[in-house]
Amino acid sequence: MSFLRSVVGKLWGTIIILVALVLFILTLLLLQYFENFHVNEAEKTLTQVATKISHMLEDYELEEEALTIASEILDSHLANGVIIKDSSMMWLAEGMEDAKQNEAAFFNLIEANKVLSGSQVIKQEKRQSEETIGDLFIVGVPYTIKSGNIGAVYVFQSIEDVEETTAHTKTAIFISATIAIILTTIFAFFLSSRITAPLRKMREAATKVAKGQFDTKVPMVTNDEIGELAMAFNRMGRQLSNNIMALNQEKEQLSSILSSMADGVITINKRGGIVITNPPAEQFLRVWSYQQGLNEEEKELPADVRELFTRVVSIEKEQFADIHIQGRSWVVVMTPLYNNNTIRGAVAVIRDMTEERRLDKLREDFIANVSHELRTPIAMLQGYSEAIIDDIAQSPDDKKQIAKIIYDESLRMGRLVNELLDLARMESEDVTLQLEEVELNSFIERVTRKFNGMVNEKNIALAFNKISSEKLTIDQDRIEQVLTNLIDNAIRHTPENGKVEVKVKSVSSGVQFSVSDNGIGIKGEELPYIFERFYKTDKARTRGRSGIGLGLAIAKKIVEAHKGQISVESKIGHGTTFSFYIPRIS
Structure with missing residues (x-):
């Protein structure tokens, strides 16, 4: 048949x-x-x-x-x-x-x-x-x-x-x-x-x-209509092969562009199904699927994105929305796709705005904190300067006291400016370390000796353990800045008759430093933010010689510049321990 x-x-x-x-x-x-x-x-x-x-x-x-x-x-x-x-x-x-x-x-x-x-x-x-x-x-x-x-x-x-x-x-x-x-x-x-x-x-x-074998040829054995048909077929095969090659090149180029994009891209058909995604978009869908308890293999649009797609198809205009999932923030911009004059779907561009908004928040907090920290010394400088101009201080002792206050506030402003400059340089990765080999016992002893006056005034015991002839290649001034900041914080937050201890421990690949006190401690909910700029654990002690919330942020940047790590452990009423690790340079 x-x-x-x-x-x-x-x-x-x-x-x-x-x-x-x-x-x-x-x-x-x-x-x-x-x-x-x-x-x-x-x-x-x-x-x-x-x-x-x-x-x-x-x-x-x-x-x-x-x-x-x-x-x-x-x-x-x-x-x-x-x-x-x-x-x-x-x-x-x-x-x-x-x-x-x-x-x-x-x-x-x-x-x-x-x-x-x-x-x-x-x-x-x-x-x-x-x-x-x-x-x-x-x-x-x-x-x-x-x-x-x-x-x-x-x-x-x-x-x-x-x-x-x-x-x-x-x-x-x-x-x-x-x-x-x-x-x-x-x-x-x-x-x-x-x-x-x-x-x-x-x-x-x-x-x-x-x-898919587009290079196939039909032999032309005659010169009649069938031969012409074979010639046309071969020409069609070559043209089809060229077109397929061009489409594959465009597809690879588009795929490379989509894969290299920092923003997520999702192409959606008219029925609301996902057609194409790139890695950032897949990450966004995985986060949403995990939150909803779905299988990661089941690609499905979040409810907010589906609602946005419905609006785009109905009004045929670009729409955008903010989506918050698991503490992260995304902005979705969706535009309709047309087939001639008919909508055939939409394309959504997804940008993770978490870091940008965190930086915006830090910027706002930075401006607010700097303004706050500068307002007090400027106000005091202005007020006591007016007192001198208006001859309110009559006796030499009063004038000397006012001048002393003006000097202290100017020093405070100088410390603020210097710390801001240090932090700015470190955050811009413009940190140049002057590395040299340092004998740790003499180095720690020299650093702790600076605090003898403070500990004697508060009757606090300051001690450190000595290790046998341990040497480490570091930027001596930068590590001294870290230790100074940690010891100063420990003394200021330790009551009278308390104890502050500096320990140095040699480990297999580096040296572990720690500064411990038996002071008031830090609340557990504040520990994740302790190394952020302008963050202060005790807002009541923010005047006088107290810090402005940049010391620990600077310390973290210095330790990380040495390829190390810094951490904190604390418990209310039992004190705090700051530890940082500096690896040896091989």
Whole structure:
């Protein structure tokens, strides 16, 4: 059945049907023609023979000689004859026994009276019953006897002889038609195969092209329309290959652009399904899926994004929204995508604004804190300066006290400015370390010696442990700044008769420093923010020699510049321990 459905089968079948139909009609026409032809030829021949014999009987002087010649003529034409003369029958050839035995019936059969009256008779007689004589083709011709009477010459031929000739002709026609059908079948199959062979090759090539083999070529074996079709197919394959290559390049370029973007991109189809995402967008979807308890593999738009998509599709304008998930903040900007004049979806650009907003908050806090810290010393400088100008201080001691206050506030402003400059340089990564090898025992002893006056005034014990000949490559001034800040904070937050201890411990890859006190401690909820700028744990002690909230932030930057880490442990009523680790330089 597959062969009949193919082009070869259809073309082959069409040719066979057409040729068979033509041969069938031609055979019918030939059969009809030859059947009539043999009958007409038999009639014509018998008529000519009968006429010739009648002329011979009229012309020949010797009747016996004429009858002999007539018998030979009849034998040559496989016919029989009879002459009716003066109511008697004379047979010219052998055979016709049935007619000889029943001359009366034969006389009526051949319509002798009609011929004897001068008319010609031509008839076919089929056997209808046992009484009739033979299947004959009869021609009767009148002739004039020398006595002046009318005689009749009859020539007979068996219809079976005519039909036998016709049957041979039919057989020849049927054999010829059969041979023609066979030859046509072979020729049609050869022709259809030859015509469709390029089409089959083209089908195979099209199948390969459909599988992605765009370099497939169709051989051009002819210069006709099929050859032109093969040429057009090859040209189409090359163009398609070029277009696919260009699309792949554009796709790779777009994929590279999307992958390298810091912002997330989500392409959404008209039904709200996710089509394309890049890594930042996938991270956003994972965070949302985790919050909702969904499987990370199930990509689904958050409810806020779906609502934003609905608005974009309905009003066909760009929309944006803020989304907050797990303490992080994203801004989603969504724009409709068009297919001609119809919306086919939307594209959403997602930006993680957490860090920007944190920096904005730090900037706002920085401005507020600097303004706050500068307001007090400036106000005091302004107030006491006006007191001097207005001569409010009369005695030398009052003037000296006012000058002392102005000096202390100017020092406070100087410390604030210096710490702000240090922090700004460190945050801009413009930190240059002056590294040198330092003997730690003498270094720690020199740093702690600076605080003897403070600890004696508050009756606080300041101690440190010595380690054996330990050396470390550090920026001595920067680490001294860190230790100074930590020890100063510990002393200020330790009550009288308290204890502050500085410890240095050698570990496998570096040195661990720690500053511990048994002071008031720090609340647990404040520990995560202790190293932020301007953060103060005890707002009540923020005047005088107290810090402005930058010391620990600067200390963290210095330790990190040494590739180290700093941490804090504290408990209310049990004191605080600041620790930092400095690795050895290999």
